[in-house]
Amino acid sequence: MKKTEVCLTVNGVTHHLGLSPNALLLNVLRDELGLTGAKYGCGTGQCGLCTVLVNGRAVLSCLTLAVAVDGADIVTVEGLSRPDGSLDPIQEAFLDHGAIQCGYCTPAMVITAKDLLNRNAHPTEPEIREQIEGTLCRCTGYLSIVRAIKSCGDRAGAPAPRPSPMKKSR
Amino acid sequence: MTQMEYAKPRSFKELDGIFESAKGPLRFIAGGTNVVPDLRAGTISPRLLVDLSGLKEMAYIREVKGEIAIGALSTISDILASRVICDKAPLLFQAARHLGSPLTRNRATIGGNLADASPAADTAPSLLAMGAMVHTRRRRGKERTIPLDRFFLGPNKTILAKDEIITRITFAKPKDPSRGRYLKLGLRNAMTISVASLAVSLEPEGSSFGGARIGLGAVAPTPVRAYLVEKKLASGAMDPKNIEACAQLITKEISPISDIRASADYRKRVVAVLFQRAIQAAVNGGTP
Ligand SMILES: Cc1cc2nc3c(=O)[nH]c(=O)nc-3n(C[C@H](O)[C@H](O)[C@H](O)COP(=O)(O)OP(=O)(O)OC[C@H]3O[C@@H](n4cnc5c(N)ncnc54)[C@H](O)[C@@H]3O)c2cc1C
Numbered sequence: 001m002k003k004t005e006v007c008l009t010v011n012g013v014t015h016h017l018g019l020s021p022n023a024l025l026l027n028v029l030r031d032e033l034g035l036t037g038a039k040y041g042c043g044t045g046q047c048g049l050c051t052v053l054v055n056g057r058a059v060l061s062c063l064t065l066a067v068a069v070d071g072a073d074i075v076t077v078e079g080l081s082r083p084d085g086s087l088d089p090i091q092e093a094f095l096d097h098g099a100i101q102c103g104y105c106t107p108a109m110v111i112t113a114k115d116l117l118n119r120n121a122h123p124t125e126p127e128i129r130e131q132i133e134g135t136l137c138r139c140t141g142y143l144s145i146v147r148a149i150k151s152c153g154d155r156a157g158a159p160a161p162r163p164s165p166m167k168k169s170r
Numbered sequence: 171m172t173q174m175e176y177a178k179p180r181s182f183k184e185l186d187g188i189f190e191s192a193k194g195p196l197r198f199i200a201g202g203t204n205v206v207p208d209l210r211a212g213t214i215s216p217r218l219l220v221d222l223s224g225l226k227e228m229a230y231i232r233e234v235k236g237e238i239a240i241g242a243l244s245t246i247s248d249i250l251a252s253r254v255i256c257d258k259a260p261l262l263f264q265a266a267r268h269l270g271s272p273l274t275r276n277r278a279t280i281g282g283n284l285a286d287a288s289p290a291a292d293t294a295p296s297l298l299a300m301g302a303m304v305h306t307r308r309r310r311g312k313e314r315t316i317p318l319d320r321f322f323l324g325p326n327k328t329i330l331a332k333d334e335i336i337t338r339i340t341f342a343k344p345k346d347p348s349r350g351r352y353l354k355l356g357l358r359n360a361m362t363i364s365v366a367s368l369a370v371s372l373e374p375e376g377s378s379f380g381g382a383r384i385g386l387g388a389v390a391p392t393p394v395r396a397y398l399v400e401k402k403l404a405s406g407a408m409d410p411k412n413i414e415a416c417a418q419l420i421t422k423e424i425s426p427i428s429d430i431r432a433s434a435d436y437r438k439r440v441v442a443v444l445f446q447r448a449i450q451a452a453v454n455g456g457t458p
Contacts, residue, residue, distance in 0.1 A: 004176055021176030021219055022209060044207055046361075048273050057247065057276040063206045064277065067176050068199065068221055112273065133360035134271020 006070045010035065011079025019066050026050045026061035029076060037077035037107040041136070048135035051108040052076045058115035077107035080114065090114055090152050097148035101139030108135050113149045122153040174209075178221040182307065188220055189309040189333050196220050198335060200243060201277035203270070204286045228281070228337055231255060236343050242281025242336040246293075247272070249280065258343050261350035261369055265296040268354045271361045281336040284321065287328045287392065294318070294393030295369035296352050298385030302341040308334045322392035346374040351451040353444045354387075357431060364388040365432045366441050370448040375455075379403040379412070384445070389424040389437050398423045399445075413449055417442040 003018040010033060017032060029035045029052065041049035043062050050062040053075040080088040090113050093099070100106050109132065116123050116131040123131070128149045129142075137145060179185040188196075194217030199205045201223075208214045222228070222243065229243040231252045238259055240249070249255050249266040256263050269275060269283070269292040283293045284304065302318045308331060318339075321329055330336070344350060349372040356362030367387035373380060382403045384396040399420050406412035426437035 002175055021174050024206075043210065045203065045270075045274055048271065051273055054276075058273055059276050060203075060273050063203055065176075065199075065202060065206060065221075067178075068202060068223060070178070115272070115276075130360075131272055134273045 004067050004070075006067055008066065008069070008072060008074055010074045011076060017066075021065065021067050023066045024062055025052070025054075025064040025066045025069060025074075028066045029061060029074075035076050035078050038111075039104060039107065041104075045134075046136075048112065049105055049108045051111050051135065053111055053115060056115070056118060058112045075111070075114075077110055080110065088114070089155065090117060090149070093148040093152045093155075094145070097144045097151065099140060099144040099148040105135060105137045105139075109137065109145055113152070116149070117152055120153075123149065125150060173217055174215070174219055175217065176219045176221065178224045180224045180226075182225070182311065185220070185225070185335075186309050186311075188218075192218055194218065196332070198222050198285070200279040200282040201245065203274055203278045204282060222281075222335060233258065233343065237340055238343055239338050239340045240280055241338050242279060244280050246270070246275035246278045246280065246283075250275065258347050259296075259300065259341070260347050261296040261300060261344070261352055261371060262293065264352040265292050265354075265367075265369065268292050268352070268367075274361075280339060284318070284339070285328060285330065285336055287322050287324075287326050289325055289390060289392055290364040290367070290388040291393055292354065292364065292367065292387065294322075295367050295385030295387045296350075297339065297341065298393060298395050299350065299369040299371040299383040300341040300344060301383060302339050304336055305338045305340065306330065306334050307337050313337075319395045324391045344371060346372075348455040349374065349452050351448040353448045353451075355440050355444060363431065366426070366437050366444060368441060368444040368448050370445070370452045372449075372452045379406065379408055382449075384420075386420075386424060386441065389426040389441055391425070394424070396420055396423050408453070413446060416449075417445050420445050 006017050006019045008015050029038055038052050038061055039049040041047035045060050045063050050060055051058050052061045054069050054072050090110055112132055112135050128146050177188050179188055196218040197216035198220050228241040230241040231244055231254055232239050233254050246266045246269050280293055283291050297318050304316045304318055304321050307313050352369040354367040355365045364387050366389050369385040371383045382400055386396055387393045399416050402419055403416050421438040421442050426434045428434045
């Protein structure tokens with residue numbers, strides 16, 4: 001298959017890659033760039049384990065062609081910690097609340113939470129539950145995960161809720 | 171699949187150029203949430219994949235002179251983040267809220283949802299109930315406007331020609347946005363494909379059921395308007411008796427199938443229930 005030149009900035013590092021049109025973003029991240037945080041789960045968008053941030057929004061990398069996000073800024077779980085190695089507050093919160101058991105969904109959960117917290121520093125519990133509804137965890141029963149995400153919002157200083165369309169109740 | 175090439179036009183002019191030089195079947199891709207699974211499953215194998223996501227002029231949501239216009243590339247998340255849709259077309263907001271998960275919504279586009287023509291497409295019933303129009307463009311700038319109720323031809327079949335793309339969807343701003351309701355029944359509450367779905371839109375309070383519009387999903391080969399029911403609603407009083415009679419009629423106006431999610435018989439029964447709940451909610455100003 002004819003290769004297409006694709007430029008991806010992943011965790012702050014820019015890569016120029018020659019890729020087939022059908023190369024999935026997930027496979028490029030894992031196999032070409034060695035970033036194995038994002039996982040292959042179902043391959044059909046049902047489980048959410050391949051989630052990464054593309055231009056700040058959480059997307060399913062197994063349903064995204066790498067050529068289609070040429071020029072994008074991508075963040076995987078490997079890119080969340082600071083240069084000095086210290087963890088992102090959401091990662092700390094997952095540790096503090098024991099929101100990890102087998103760990104397979106954790107990179108995706110953390111990234112999915114990050115997408116929400118970036119837009120909404122103080123999400124309510126229903127907002128958190130809605131955000132993670134496409135990310136499956138078979139161990140924790142979700143309670144500790146919801147608590148961990150909530151604690152990040154609570155820690156982010158005085159709540160300054162701003163009415164936004166997405167805040168409307170169902 | 172080994173032969174597939176890829177093109178990402180940045181303008182309609184570039185798109186026209188691609189049409190002129192294309193050999194063999196081409197397939198459009200927007201968010202890819204339907205196309206990528208289909209490519210992977212081998213159910214489609216285009217020679218050329220034409221990525222519409224570079225046509226930035228198709229990503230907007232606007233209100234102009236009483237009309238709401240949504241560019242085909244607007245994602246479901248864009249719709250949920252739009253003040254215009256939230257305040258002025260909550261019927262579409264409610265539908266967007268029910269489509270997939272946030273992860274899907276971040277890439278899924280409204281144009282892709284309609285062009286895919288799933289009988290269960292979540293944005294379709296609400297758009298039907300608001301009398302939406304689909305605006306398209308073919309090569310060399312040929313444009314047309316298709317009422318949504320004439321857009322779908324069958325499961326995954328639309329009236330679109332091979333070189334025709336949806337550019338935008340428009341509808342008149344609802345007179346009283348609170349008088350509409352979208353209800354979806356799935357096998358669970360989150361991240362689910364409809365067993366049946368229904369959108370109701372009513373004229374402002376005080377009037378009769380005249381002008382009521384009903385869109386249905388997953389109960390016929392395509393999303394459909396319930397014209398017979400609308401007529402019967404309008405000809406009767408705004409009372410429980412009329413609603414009950416229309417709930418009976420709606421089961422006759424649909425042609426559901428039995429599939430992995432539900433039997434045809436079950437779908438008929440639940441549509442009658444959804445109808446009664448939605449109309450009651452719409453009468454009450456959006457709250458059930
Ligand atoms: C996990 C998961 C859950 C889902 N849940 C739901 C759900 O609950 N409800 C629901 O309705 N859908 C659901 N979907 C289906 C899908 O996400 C939606 O239909 C989505 O809106 C498709 O948009 P897209 O941009 O991704 O389309 P694409 O996959 O890019 O394209 C879909 C089709 O439309 C054509 N197309 C795209 N844009 C245009 C255009 N502008 N002009 C002409 N043709 C065009 C393509 O050629 C293709 O045939 C789900 C999908 C997944 C993977």
